[in-house]
Amino acid sequence: MRAPSIALGSLELVPLSDGFLALDGGAMFGVVPKPLWERVAPADARNRIRMGMRPLLVRGERTVLIDAGCGDKMDAKSAEIYAFDRSRHLDHALADAGLTATDIDVVLASHLHFDHAGGFTARGQDGVARPRFPRAQYIARTGEWEDAVHPHERNRASYFAENYVPLREAGVLTLVDGDGEVAPGIRVRRTGGHTMHHQIVFIESAGKSAVFAADLIPTAAHLDDPWIMAYDLYPMDTLAFKRTFVREAIAGEYLIFFEHDPAIAAGIIRERPDGRRFVDPVAPRER
Numbered sequence: 001m002r003a004p005s006i007a008l009g010s011l012e013l014v015p016l017s018d019g020f021l022a023l024d025g026g027a028m029f030g031v032v033p034k035p036l037w038e039r040v041a042p043a044d045a046r047n048r049i050r051m052g053m054r055p056l057l058v059r060g061e062r063t064v065l066i067d068a069g070c071g072d073k074m075d076a077k078s079a080e081i082y083a084f085d086r087s088r089h090l091d092h093a094l095a096d097a098g099l100t101a102t103d104i105d106v107v108l109a110s111h112l113h114f115d116h117a118g119g120f121t122a123r124g125q126d127g128v129a130r131p132r133f134p135r136a137q138y139i140a141r142t143g144e145w146e147d148a149v150h151p152h153e154r155n156r157a158s159y160f161a162e163n164y165v166p167l168r169e170a171g172v173l174t175l176v177d178g179d180g181e182v183a184p185g186i187r188v189r190r191t192g193g194h195t196m197h198h199q200i201v202f203i204e205s206a207g208k209s210a211v212f213a214a215d216l217i218p219t220a221a222h223l224d225d226p227w228i229m230a231y232d233l234y235p236m237d238t239l240a241f242k243r244t245f246v247r248e249a250i251a252g253e254y255l256i257f258f259e260h261d262p263a264i265a266a267g268i269i270r271e272r273p274d275g276r277r278f279v280d281p282v283a284p285r286e287r
């Protein structure tokens with residue numbers, strides 16, 4: 001079986017999955033009252049909503065993986081809190097795409113929180129975490145790395161050294177400052193907000209643009225400017241970036257990848273005449 005993919009010029013985009021988790025619905029929607037968000041994201045008995053973990057594979061001159069889900073190192077306590085459902089995880093998704101971990105050339109991090117970077121490493125038989133993609137060069141933003149290795153009380157629950165310190169120790173981590181191209185057709189842009197150095201990824205080919213929006217627009221329910229996660233460290237920075245970016249995305253008909261949406265991997269954001277926004281889902285096709 002070949003994994004469904006989306007063509008973007010000369011590049012092939014393959015939405016992957018590392019399974020699902022459940023996070024507090026109130027935390028996912030910040031100041032938005034529950035009567036509004038529960039219509040679009042129903043909560044369980046513990047007020048949690050179901051979310052996907054959707055890394056993106058970009059196949060072109062190089063095979064690039066953007067984020068890698070939470071991976072398999074989470075302990076029983078976290079599994080209980082976050083209700084991980086990884087009955088189908090990233091290895092399955094890569095296999096469906098005809099790939100294994102050794103085929104990945106570059107792994108790019110939007111940021112280093114566990115639900116994005118947990119899959120960067122895996123434990124060996126000896127219990128030691130090592131890079132999971134043996135041939136890959138990993139790329140993260142310098143400021144994000146600095147924050148991740150110096151966590152504080154407000155972000156400590158999201159940063160686990162075993163997800164990224166082994167990359168540095170193995171000599172496979174490249175830290176990049178500033179915005180710009182990190183691989184052919186792939187460039188990063190800092191959003192701030194969620195973390196000070198959180199970044200989104202632009203994928204461009206033949207005049208077409210796709211954007212991996214990471215935690216700037218985690219799900220298709222987060223299109224409106226003030227629908228911002230309470231997890232964000234700098235919500236006013238999220239607002240400032242999002243206000244400009246979503247308008248740009250609508251005007252440019254960007255193909256947006258929603259990393260945490262439980263159902264919609266990708267789509268185009270559109271606006272009705274009354275200003276209401278919605279997502280036109282784009283389904284990947286069998287090759």
Ligand SMILES: [Zn+2]
Nearest residue numbers: 113115116215
């Ligand atoms: Zn996240």
